[in-house]
Amino acid sequence: MAEIEKFRGAIIGASCGDALGYPLQNLSVARIKHRFGPFGLRTLVGDPKNGKKAPVSDNTQTLLATIDGILWADAKKLDIIEGIYRSYMRWYYSQTGEEPRRGQKTWMRRQSHEREFCLVREKFMHARRNPEEGLLGAFSKDGRGSTKNKVNDSKGSASLARAVPIGLTFAGDGKMAFDTAVKAAALSHSNPIAYYSSGALACIIACLAEGMSFPKSLDYAESILTKMHKTDPILSLMSAARQQADNRPAGKTGVWDHIDSIASFGDGTNAEEALAIAIYCSIAVDDPLEAVIISANHGGKSNTTAAITGAIEGVRFGDTFIPGYWTDVLEGKEAISFLTDKLFYVYDKYRPGKR
Numbered sequence: 001m002a003e004i005e006k007f008r009g010a011i012i013g014a015s016c017g018d019a020l021g022y023p024l025q026n027l028s029v030a031r032i033k034h035r036f037g038p039f040g041l042r043t044l045v046g047d048p049k050n051g052k053k054a055p056v057s058d059n060t061q062t063l064l065a066t067i068d069g070i071l072w073a074d075a076k077k078l079d080i081i082e083g084i085y086r087s088y089m090r091w092y093y094s095q096t097g098e099e100p101r102r103g104q105k106t107w108m109r110r111q112s113h114e115r116e117f118c119l120v121r122e123k124f125m126h127a128r129r130n131p132e133e134g135l136l137g138a139f140s141k142d143g144r145g146s147t148k149n150k151v152n153d154s155k156g157s158a159s160l161a162r163a164v165p166i167g168l169t170f171a172g173d174g175k176m177a178f179d180t181a182v183k184a185a186a187l188s189h190s191n192p193i194a195y196y197s198s199g200a201l202a203c204i205i206a207c208l209a210e211g212m213s214f215p216k217s218l219d220y221a222e223s224i225l226t227k228m229h230k231t232d233p234i235l236s237l238m239s240a241a242r243q244q245a246d247n248r249p250a251g252k253t254g255v256w257d258h259i260d261s262i263a264s265f266g267d268g269t270n271a272e273e274a275l276a277i278a279i280y281c282s283i284a285v286d287d288p289l290e291a292v293i294i295s296a297n298h299g300g301k302s303n304t305t306a307a308i309t310g311a312i313e314g315v316r317f318g319d320t321f322i323p324g325y326w327t328d329v330l331e332g333k334e335a336i337s338f339l340t341d342k343l344f345y346v347y348d349k350y351r352p353g354k355r
Contacts (some may be wrong), residue, residue, distance in 0.1 A: 009320075011339075017305075024303070054331055074113070085187055204312065237265055262280065268305040
């Protein structure tokens with residue numbers, strides 16, 4: 001498989017999973033069946049009020065902002081977290097309509113890396129899609145969040161999708177991916193559960209992108225987590241997800257056959273829960289598309305769990321598992337594809353041995 005296919009699979013897979021799960025989030029299983037039928041929601045749903053496109057949530061918006069920040073940092077020779085922070089603030093101002101703070105007004109202009117395409121001018125990036133409580137609040141503060149400067153105590157799973165492009169950028173260097181994703185997540189999520197879960201996901205993506213097996217990628221991420229403080233809840237759920245997936249009864253492939261296991265990890269509101277659900281679905285379900293569908297159809301944070309599953313399956317299997325009838329209705333498809341390809345051409349500069 002070509003490396004570009006892994007990049008496209010991860011980013012487009014995450015975006016499609018997000019769009020699939022968005023209309024399902026926090027619906028009970030009974031309501032999902034009532035609204036979408038006995039097999040749940042199995043395809044992206046275009047919204048007539050949204051140009052017949054399937055809306056994406058803040059997961060995809062901030063994932064794309066992360067790519068934009070990486071490109072910004074590369075073009076201006078900035079620290080990568082500085083570039084990501086600037087792009088997150090552009091997203092924040094686009095969401096709130098607030099006047100940019102002193103020293104940040106120029107960030108809203110077209111930048112040197114945006115000669116061909118300017119993300120902040122995309123209409124869907126301004127749409128308010130029920131962002132996680134506290135996410136906008138974190139960026140409203142004058143002080144920048146970090147592992148040492150708390151802006152809240154959020155464990156929220158909105159920190160996760162943003163880790164995917166970081167993992168791709170540092171493909172082959174799981175530790176660098178982990179450390180960078182931790183710093184990026186801590187810009188808005190001050191609880192170690194959130195930022196270390198993000199680091200773990202970035203590490204997994206980085207290892208998978210370089211061709212490491214899924215079990216070994218998980219092992220490596222866990223080996224890093226064991227050296228960090230306050231990571232026991234993450235490690236416990238990752239272990240439970242792997243154990244339950246490995247012990248699943250043969251022939252259990254229906255969308256509702258996994259609902260009890262998924263529920264045992266939580267509803268995906270917290271980062272470690274969403275990560276565990278994605279790991280479980282990616283191991284327990286052999287078909288990558290079915291894994292994404294199953295990870296979306298539950299009574300919790302469906303858009304996030306499906307986005308993370310889509311990213312994992314995408315980097316494992318490439319973009320060919322994603323059907324055209326999904327991407328045809330995906331909101332922001334052109335922007336997503338363009339930025340993914342730009343990220344791929346930048347990442348070579350960050351490979352091990354070239355940093």
